[in-house]
Amino acid sequence: MPRIPALLRTNRSPLAAVGALLVAVVAAACYPPVPPGADFSVRSAQVLSGPTNEDEIDGVAAAPDGSAYVTGKFEGTATFGGTSLVSAGAADIPLARVDPLGRVVWAQRFGGPGEDNFFDIDATNGRAVATGWFSGTVAFGSVTLTASGPSDCVVATFRPDGSTLWARAFGGPGRDGCNEVVVESSGTVTTSIDTEGGWTPLGDSAIPMLGASDTVLMRLGPDGSPSWMRRAGGLGAQRGKALAVAPDGAVSFGGDTTGPLTIAATTTPLPAGGGTRDAWLSRWSPTGTL
16 A cells, blocks of 8 residues: 555645546556455465486466476486476486476476476466477487587477477587577477587578687577578577567567677677676567567
């Protein structure tokens, strides 16, 4: 409730004071009281638990039906909601869905002998999309992917029952991995790839292997086919760290850089002089125009 008496302790005229009071009352009406029972207490909790110190929940997504998807990584063995998971290698990917009451509906794992991790997940009507990296050869449901280098970016879409709708790998001869992801109600997916280069993004120039990383903004159709890719790069290391998609499909994409940064091949490099690492932000149309 607004502190109305404080609004009246001024030198305003009585009419002005009454006006301020009316504004305060209207503003209060715009924020209804917390409904009964919404005491913000913990409703449920689950633990991904195993014997190592490599168990992480890196991504969580709320679905329209009130359920949630969670993912991350684990090593060795781990238990989530009564389901035991066993890693095939250094680290594997746990993926689970919990109902609105916090009960685990299903939990499963993906991975091979190397390092595998989902870093983010998002959900919309009838599907969840997760992004991360994998090494070697890994099966995501009925789809088997093989990395082109030490690790590749993976983008995978799952149905509510946990089955794989599609999975795609992106990358080159270096280490590559996808970070943030947003899936729209249409099924369109937006994500970014941190890459060591050595390959050519769709519709963009080739990325040289310089020993540092560039980042590539990527837009995929509902079937996983790339619509466009746009690079942010330079001599130093660049990372994509934050992503948002507006209702009209415009994409805001930000991250950090060491040294000057070129966003899209046709732009003038942005200087980086504040310190060892600077932040950057870009905005793109739904069709990939900066």
